[in-house]
Amino acid sequence: MKKVLLTSAVVAALIFTGCSTKDPSIDATKNSTSQQSSSNNSNSNSETVTGTDVVVDENANNGSDSNEMSMVDLEGEMKSVNFAFDQYSLTPDMADKVSDNAALANSKASAYMIKVEGNCDEWGSDEYNYALGLKRANSVKSALIDKGVSAERISMISYGESNPLCTEQSKECWAKNRRVDFKLLP
Amino acid sequence: MYKLLIISFLIFNLSADDLTIDVSKQVDSLPSLTLENSTRVDSSINKSFLRSLMSDMNVLSIFNVNRRSYRVDFSDENVARESKKSSYVLRFKIVPQDSGAYKTEIKFFEQNRVIFQKSYTIHKKRLYVFVAHTIAYDINKVMGEDSIDWIKKKVVIARLSARNKSEIIITDYTLTYQHIMIKGGLNVFPQWANKEQNALYYTSLSGSKPTLYRLDTTTGKRKKILSSDGMMVCSDVREDGKKLLLTMAPNGQPDIYLYDVRSGKYQRLTTYSGIDVSAQFMDFKKIVFISNRMGYPNVFSKIIGKKGVEQMVYYGKSNVSCSAHNEYIVYKSRETSNAFSRNTFNLHLISTKTDFIRRLTATGVNEFPRFSKDGSAILFIKNYKNQSSIGVVRLGYNKNYLFPLKIGKIQSLDW
Numbered sequence: 145m146k147k148v149l150l151t152s153a154v155v156a157a158l159i160f161t162g163c164s165t166k167d168p169s170i171d172a173t174k175n176s177t178s179q180q181s182s183s184n185n186s187n188s189n190s191e192t193v194t195g196t197d198v199v200v201d202e203n204a205n206n207g208s209d210s211n212e213m214s215m216v217d218l219e220g221e222m223k224s225v226n227f228a229f230d231q232y233s234l235t236p237d238m239a240d241k242v243s244d245n246a247a248l249a250n251s252k253a254s255a256y257m258i259k260v261e262g263n264c265d266e267w268g269s270d271e272y273n274y275a276l277g278l279k280r281a282n283s284v285k286s287a288l289i290d291k292g293v294s295a296e297r298i299s300m301i302s303y304g305e306s307n308p309l310c311t312e313q314s315k316e317c318w319a320k321n322r323r324v325d326f327k328l329l330p
Numbered sequence: 331m332y333k334l335l336i337i338s339f340l341i342f343n344l345s346a347d348d349l350t351i352d353v354s355k356q357v358d359s360l361p362s363l364t365l366e367n368s369t370r371v372d373s374s375i376n377k378s379f380l381r382s383l384m385s386d387m388n389v390l391s392i393f394n395v396n397r398r399s400y401r402v403d404f405s406d407e408n409v410a411r412e413s414k415k416s417s418y419v420l421r422f423k424i425v426p427q428d429s430g431a432y433k434t435e436i437k438f439f440e441q442n443r444v445i446f447q448k449s450y451t452i453h454k455k456r457l458y459v460f461v462a463h464t465i466a467y468d469i470n471k472v473m474g475e476d477s478i479d480w481i482k483k484k485v486v487i488a489r490l491s492a493r494n495k496s497e498i499i500i501t502d503y504t505l506t507y508q509h510i511m512i513k514g515g516l517n518v519f520p521q522w523a524n525k526e527q528n529a530l531y532y533t534s535l536s537g538s539k540p541t542l543y544r545l546d547t548t549t550g551k552r553k554k555i556l557s558s559d560g561m562m563v564c565s566d567v568r569e570d571g572k573k574l575l576l577t578m579a580p581n582g583q584p585d586i587y588l589y590d591v592r593s594g595k596y597q598r599l600t601t602y603s604g605i606d607v608s609a610q611f612m613d614f615k616k617i618v619f620i621s622n623r624m625g626y627p628n629v630f631s632k633i634i635g636k637k638g639v640e641q642m643v644y645y646g647k648s649n650v651s652c653s654a655h656n657e658y659i660v661y662k663s664r665e666t667s668n669a670f671s672r673n674t675f676n677l678h679l680i681s682t683k684t685d686f687i688r689r690l691t692a693t694g695v696n697e698f699p700r701f702s703k704d705g706s707a708i709l710f711i712k713n714y715k716n717q718s719s720i721g722v723v724r725l726g727y728n729k730n731y732l733f734p735l736k737i738g739k740i741q742s743l744d745w
Binding site: 230259262267269270271272273274276278282285286299300301302303304306307308329 | 493494540565582605648651695742
């Protein structure tokens with residue numbers, strides 16, 4: 145019991161210490177900014193954005209256009225499209241998401257191939273579920289082509305139920321898993 | 331109601347050999363069987379072998395198996411005093427050999443009289459469960475029952491171990507023996523390539539396109555067969571191993587193809603714009619498959635090379651997988667329009683010669699049914715309360731047995 149109390153006390157102390165360090169860290173940034181301000185004058189605020197410049201430099205080193213984001217960053221901008229149970233047709237709001245992805249694919253991500261990945265919920269590991277994932281991917285592929293993305297840039301794969309985003313037993317979770325993801329390939 | 335009346339009528343008109351009729355044998359009416367263990371107590375496979383053998387004797391479904399076993403000297407002429415009430419006694423002894431092999435000897439008694447004896451040798455200890463299965467096969471034969479060749483067969487499964495990760499495992503029908511054949515990546519839908527079970531087909535989803543490989547399980551050498559955008563599955567291998575039924579989607583459209591192993595050429599069998607998948611050979615000329623051409627997934631048949639399909643099942647709202655053996659079809663069916671109720675997917679058996687339907691399972695998600703080659707048993711996957719198991723239905727005995735997987739989830743199987 146003593147141990148529990150001691151542990152609780154230590155944990156509580158750490159929590160409070162953690163909380164207390166939050167504000168000082170912000171203060172520390174302010175302090176450093178102010179120090180930089182004093183040495184670099186008006187350019188000090190720009191210097192806090194230096195990290196972004198470094199990323200651009202790295203891209204440049206990799207042979208990419210300086211205006212282009214990395215493949216992974218771009219992939220993160222592509223929106224997954226979710227489907228209703230046992231369905232593979234696109235509704236207007238799903239088509240809007242695909243449209244946004246197509247715009248991205250034809251601009252900043254124009255140098256990459258697009259892999260369209262169909263996924264299903266956990267209700268079956270049989271072929272039908274994989275085919276459902278494929279039909280979802282194919283609906284999305286057709287919509288991408290309609291929006292001007294070259295068919296030759298698009299490949300498809302269905303992962304069926306084997307690539308779940310979450311594994312809880314709930315309608316919300318299953319709905320999250322019925323989706324098409326977009327991956328970029330060099 | 332009208333259909334129910336027809337079904338009730340048919341029950342009384344079907345022959346006793348019809349597998350769609352429930353056969354209930356009362357446990358009490360079965361002859362009793364007791365196991366006698368003559369293996370040294372300190373033997374490392376003593377307990378596990380006894381457990382497997384007892385399980386197999388239960389699966390035979392022809393004995394009321396005594397839960398207790400007794401120790402006795404193998405050479406004793408009489409059964410143990412405690413076993414005397416039993417109609418049958420199976421005595422066994424495992425002896426390690428100098429060569430590293432294991433020899434198992436058995437004596438099978440009926441009313442204190444030896445009616446069968448045999449010895450079995452394995453060269454690797456971890457194969458012990460197959461000795462138990464072979465003994466069960468022999469005892470079943472001695473008892474005059476129909477052959478159960480399936481009990482000795484190896485089973486291949488794909489086990490999902492994590493998101494986008496799986497293993498292809500060679501196992502037995504009880505999941506006791508497990509040999510990881512392929513690890514790393516996402517490999518699914520393994521299918522034995524021949525009767526000898528020394529090669530298998532499987533789909534790799536690790537690359538940019540689904541790809542079908544053939545793997546020699548004795549050498550580990552693999553050969554790329556085909557790849558297809560979107561989907562590529564070997565659904566069935568013809569009995570002679572010369573033809574495969576594939577699901578491919580070269581244009582994003584899942585259809586069924588017949589693949590010739592020798593020439594490498596394939597022929598498209600279905601052209602429906604929806605989903606056609608999971609084809610199984612009924613014989614050399616006819617296939618059954620799953621299609622959503624009626625607006626929901628259901629079982630259809632087709633004669634190879636001819637136009638037109640025939641609907642095979644008229645019960646169930648979503649029949650998404652099946653297996654065929656002669657006139658029998660077992661299929662997975664959603665019981666309710668509520669996709670998320672507890673009573674989700676069950677297996678049903680129909681005969682194409684009658685209208686009778688036999689429900690084979692009751693709870694959970696039951697899927698991936700596969701008939702044994704002799705049609706007397708069905709192997710399937712059961713997912714219930716976060717546990718994945720292999721189930722065995724013994725059709726002639728109206729019995730189901732479950733063997734749980736400790737880790738992961740079974741994606742597919744073949745035996």
